[in-house]
Amino acid sequence: MxxxxxxxxxxxxxxxxxxxxxxxxxxxxxxxxxxxxxxxxxxxxxxxxxxxxxxxxxxxxxxxxxxxxxxxxxxxxxxxxxxxxxxxxxxxxxxxxxxxxxxxxxxxxxxxxxxxxxxxxxxxQRFVASHEKARKLIAAGELGKIYSFRTTFGHGGPEGWSADGENSWFFKKDQAFIGAMGDLGVHKADLLRHVLGEEFVDVAGFIENNAKSEITVDDNAVCILRSESGIVGTLTASWAYNAGEDNSTVIYGEKGMLRLEDDPSYSLIAQYTSGETVKYELGQIQSNDEGGQTNTGxxxxxxxxxxxxxxxxxDGEEGKRSLEVILAALESGETRKITQLAK
Missing domain, CATH: 3.40.50.720 (NAD(P)-binding Rossmann-like Domain)
Structure with missing residues (x-):
């Protein structure tokens, strides 16, 4: 061939x-x-x-x-x-x-x-080793029933690395349509759907432009998500984490918790209610700070x-479902009401 x-x-x-x-x-x-x-x-x-x-x-x-x-x-x-x-x-x-x-x-x-x-x-984010390991641990029942999560993706903003700097299309609503939530938040919506193995049904979004006054899209967003089985948690996306990047996720369950990309040395740490802690060295997540030379998969x-x-x-269906979480967050931010996602 x-x-x-x-x-x-x-x-x-x-x-x-x-x-x-x-x-x-x-x-x-x-x-x-x-x-x-x-x-x-x-x-x-x-x-x-x-x-x-x-x-x-x-x-x-x-x-x-x-x-x-x-x-x-x-x-x-x-x-x-x-x-x-x-x-x-x-x-x-x-x-x-x-x-x-x-x-x-x-x-x-x-x-x-x-x-x-x-x-x-x-x-x-689905191809990051710590994320894939977490998905397998959860699917195998290692954490028992999952209760909650918090996930964040934030850095100082696209002006630090995009081709056009401060004039980047990322900041223009007519071209970007959505800011930090579209750039970063959608990654985490997709990651959570994949790792938890569930769809989200309710979204409350607080979508703000409070850090970069000269742009026309959001630069800080916090969302509360609820899954079909009742897992609740927060998703944050920001272009205002000026001191460094945060790309971490913590998942809380009946038998323990998983800390993903939350520690400088270990990409995944599992802490169990039994007192046992397992630290995984699986290679660090890709970062804009590194110049992005690692293979994403x-x-x-x-x-x-x-x-x-x-x-x-x-595929397209998966991409659409993750997009719908972000669209629901936008709608919630505008209406000041919880948005229900179609099942």
Missing amino acids: SNLRVAIIGCGSIAQNRHLLEYEENKYVDIVAVCDIVEERAMVTAEAFGAKSYTDYEELFSKEEVDAVSVCLPNYLHAPVSIAALEAGAHVLCEKPMATSREEADQMIETAERNGKKLMIAHN VIDHFVEAIVEDKKPLI
């Missing part, structure tokens, strides 16, 4: 630090084209990876035969460009959040099914799903 011909649409920070590097490392892939509205950025990237350069994704799809596409664009373009790529006959890996509405997400899912192509959403999983014709772990 010949290598997959891959195109990357959008050559900003996430493409440079994750997608391009991980595709380049994958033996089943050839990067054949890149596209960015900033011509110089596209040209420099193309030269670095031996690909062709485009500034118009429609032109790319008309001129290049590609097997797979990574969509690394501002949020408002996720759905239209993913749909165009799927219609062009390519499998699609789309950055999160999947879309800006349920309707867009449904259109993406329908287009993938109609064209017989894979659609995967790049929720990398996302690209390799996407490529494997195509090569072996398997359903991706985070």
